[in-house]
Amino acid sequence: MIGINQFFTIAESAALIADKQLSPSELLDYFLHRIEKFESRLNTFITVMVDAARQHAKQAETEIMAGNYKGPLHGIPISLKDIIAYADYPMTNGSRIDPEFVPTTHATVTQKLIDAGAVIVGKAHLHEFAFRGPHPYYGWTRNPWNMDRVPGGSSSGSGSAVQAAFVLGSIGTDTGGSIRNPASFCGVTGLKPTYGRVSRNGVSPLSWSLDHVGPLTRTCEDAAILLQAIAGYDPKDESSYQQSQFDLQSFNKLESLQGKKLGVPSNYFYDNLAPDVEFAVSEALKEMERMGAEIIPIELEGMEELRIAHRIILNSEAYAFHQQNLEEKPEGYGPGLRLAFEMGQYYSAASYVQAQRLRTLMRDRFKEIFAKVDVLVTPTNPTVAKLIQEHENDNVLFSTSFTALANFLGLPALSIPCGFSGEGMPVGLQIMGRPFAEGEVLSIGHCYQAQSDWHKRLPNEEIWIA
Numbered sequence: 001m002i003g004i005n006q007f008f009t010i011a012e013s014a015a016l017i018a019d020k021q022l023s024p025s026e027l028l029d030y031f032l033h034r035i036e037k038f039e040s041r042l043n044t045f046i047t048v049m050v051d052a053a054r055q056h057a058k059q060a061e062t063e064i065m066a067g068n069y070k071g072p073l074h075g076i077p078i079s080l081k082d083i084i085a086y087a088d089y090p091m092t093n094g095s096r097i098d099p100e101f102v103p104t105t106h107a108t109v110t111q112k113l114i115d116a117g118a119v120i121v122g123k124a125h126l127h128e129f130a131f132r133g134p135h136p137y138y139g140w141t142r143n144p145w146n147m148d149r150v151p152g153g154s155s156s157g158s159g160s161a162v163q164a165a166f167v168l169g170s171i172g173t174d175t176g177g178s179i180r181n182p183a184s185f186c187g188v189t190g191l192k193p194t195y196g197r198v199s200r201n202g203v204s205p206l207s208w209s210l211d212h213v214g215p216l217t218r219t220c221e222d223a224a225i226l227l228q229a230i231a232g233y234d235p236k237d238e239s240s241y242q243q244s245q246f247d248l249q250s251f252n253k254l255e256s257l258q259g260k261k262l263g264v265p266s267n268y269f270y271d272n273l274a275p276d277v278e279f280a281v282s283e284a285l286k287e288m289e290r291m292g293a294e295i296i297p298i299e300l301e302g303m304e305e306l307r308i309a310h311r312i313i314l315n316s317e318a319y320a321f322h323q324q325n326l327e328e329k330p331e332g333y334g335p336g337l338r339l340a341f342e343m344g345q346y347y348s349a350a351s352y353v354q355a356q357r358l359r360t361l362m363r364d365r366f367k368e369i370f371a372k373v374d375v376l377v378t379p380t381n382p383t384v385a386k387l388i389q390e391h392e393n394d395n396v397l398f399s400t401s402f403t404a405l406a407n408f409l410g411l412p413a414l415s416i417p418c419g420f421s422g423e424g425m426p427v428g429l430q431i432m433g434r435p436f437a438e439g440e441v442l443s444i445g446h447c448y449q450a451q452s453d454w455h456k457r458l459p460n461e462e463i464w465i466a
Contacts, residue, residue, distance in 0.1 A: 004030045006165040006458050010222040013168060014072035017064065024064070024075025028057040028119055031077045035121075035166050038464045042142045044161040046082045046092055048122040053077070056119045063117070072225045074117030079170040081155050082123035083130055084213070085202035086110050093204050094128040096137055097325055097332035107202025108237065109171060109213055109230045116229040121167050125157030128337045130173055130206045131318065133391060135334040140388050143186060144459045145425055149385040152182035158216045159186035163459065169217040169226050175206045175314060177380075177403025179214050180415035184380035184428025187417045189455060190216045191223045191442065192403075194435045195410030196241035198227075199234035207317040208239070209356075210310070210407045219455060220416065220446040224251035227438060243436075250439025257447050258292030263373030268303040269402055274383045280419025280427040281379045288377075288448060296373050303405070306362055309355035310404040316352050319344025363409055370434045375444055378402055380415040380428030402430065412438045416445045417454040426454070 004027065016022035035048060060075035080086060083093050085103035087110075092099045106114065113120065128135040131154060141156040143149040144163045151160040155172025159182025162170055172179045174192040183190025191214045198213040205211055215226035224246075231246035264270075264285065270278070289295055319326075322341045330338055369376070381402055406413035411432050418429035429448070433441040449455050 006461075007218065007456055008165065008168065009218045010072060010076055010168045010225050011219070013076060014074070014225070017075045018069055020064065024057040024060040024119060025054070027075060028053055028077055028121070031121065031166055034164070038164060038461070039166065041147065041464045042144060042160055042164055043139055044125055044141055044157040044164065044166060045079070045122045046094065046125050046138065046157070047090060049086075049089060049120060052089070053119050053121045056114075060117050060119060070117040073113065073229050076118050076169070077121045077167045078113060078118045079121050079124045079158060079161055079167045080110060081126050081158055081170070081172045083126060083173055083204045084110060084171060086120060086123065089123065091123070091204075094126040094138055095135055095332060095334070097329065103202070105202065108199035108234045110202065112230050112232070113171070118229070124155070124161055124170055124172075127154035127156060127178075128334050129204065129322070130154040130175060130178055132337045132340050133334070135337070143385050144464070145187065146385070146423075147463055148387055148389070149425065150185065150388055150391060152185035152385060154178040155182050155216065159183055159188055159190070162186070162188045162216050162218065164464075169215055169222055171213060171226070171230065172216050173203060173206070174212045174214060174407065175210045176310060176400035176407050179212075179216060180380050180403050180413060180428065180430060181400075183216055183415040185385035185426065187426030187455070187457065188216055189219055189223050189417075189445070190214070190415045191227065191438065192406055192413045193227060193231065193438055194412045196239050197231050197244045197246065197412075197436065197438070199232070199237040199240050201234055201236035205321055207314040209317065210314055212407065220414070220442045220449055221251070221253065223414070224248055224439075224442045246438060251446070252439070252443045253446060255443035255447050256292060257288055257444065260293045260444060261296050261373040262288060262293045263296050263298040263369060263376045265300045265376065265378060266297040268300055269378040272382060273379060274421070276421035277379050277382060277384065277427050281429055284418035284429050284448065285377065287451060291447065291451060298369060298373065298376065301365065302358070302362060305358060306408055307401055307404055309358045310400070310408045312347050312351050312355040315340070315344035316347045359408060366409055366411070374433070375441060376432040378430045378432070380430040384421045384423070384425035384427060406432050411435060412441050414441050414445050416449060417457070418448075418452070419454055420457070
């Protein structure tokens with residue numbers, strides 16, 4: 001077998017598979033072996049689909065040997081957050097509301113991956129219905145860097161599985177930061193695409209006007225490969241945009257930061273950072289400046305109002321979706337989530353309308369900002385991953401204060417590793433762009449990754465079996 005290692009990318013694997021130096025079955029066996037060895041400790045999956053994965057890997061192998069190579073995802077092991085439908089396999093949503101529910105059709109994103117030849121390994125663990133924290137029945141997913149710390153959420157299993165090398169990529173969802181938070185805390189790459197870029201058909205909603213579907217991977221190049229496969233118009237999703245295909249050619253591996261204008265907020269995002277986060281992000285900005293970028297201070301107005309409006313919209317829309325279950329079978333929810341959803345009924349119609357009006361106002365403001373800069377660069381989170389016990393004892397919520405902006409405005413936003421804390425935990429750098437500018441956002445992220453090795457640093461596997 002080719003020398004597969006813990007840091008192995010979609011792009012590298014695809015090149016070997018296309019050249020028939022690596023078979024999809026060999027690649028899958030490598031990851032299934034790792035899952036068998038470590039999954040019981042890390043708890044990244046709700047369902048591992050061994051038989052289906054082997055069948056699809058064998059099918060990919062047969063197709064490729066016959067000269068029917070489909071592209072860079074053909075034979076590549078991927079996981080799906082268990083809020084995304086895969087026909088004939090349970091879809092729990094991380095909850096006990098209807099844990100035996102089995103969808104009869106694939107989500108659009110699932111079908112697109114299968115059509116691209118991807119091998120779906122399993123359904124990744126998540127926060128219950130993509131909010132707050134895990135249901136007690138399923139327990140916590142562990143952060144591969146420190147088993148006592150959270151991996152971020154709500155796409156917790158996706159972030160942990162990519163860092164643990166259980167899969168080469170995972171599809172998560174993001175309503176206030178649920179792709180970027182685990183990417184930041186686990187030290188991987190996570191992209192929330194533009195609103196309407198990727199279909200949400202067959203994906204359980206948390207908040208209709210804030211939900212996004214996107215990839216978690218090792219690198220920006222891998223995220224671009226996955227985005228090309230899953231993006232595109234879908235008439236089954238009323239929020240889907242007609243011109244939403246993503247052309248991989250818009251991702252430029254030869255991109256330079258020379259002359260790029262990076263907007264760096266002078267308030268809010270940098271007001272209350274943990275010292276280690278502030279240092280890592282500062283050093284990343286200095287490196288980008290050395291690479292030729294121009295750092296442009298930006299004053300952001302109304303950020304606290306935006307954060308509140310995001311919460312009003314999210315909680316109101318979540319309550320609307322869950323109202324019937326909350327009334328008829330509330331015991332199926334974890335106690336923390338049930339309370340969080342029930343709070344949504346107390347927001348007035350007026351507050352919801354005002355929150356949506358603020359959205360329109362802020363979109364106009366950010367059009368003016370993006371007329372001055374190419375992207376905005378911020379920390380992904382104000383801190384590194386905290387201890388699980390802190391969340392259990394104090395009911396601390398995962399911070400969405402730095403990530404909610406991109407959901408509120410529907411902007412593409414990327415988290416990439418940019419350093420480590422003194423405790424050895426990853427720090428994330430967030431890059432936000434204009435609507436449908438994923439190519440530029442990912443190219444800029446790739447420029448930084450080409451000059452740094454933070455995304456290549458790996459946790460000590462011995463802690464997973466100690």
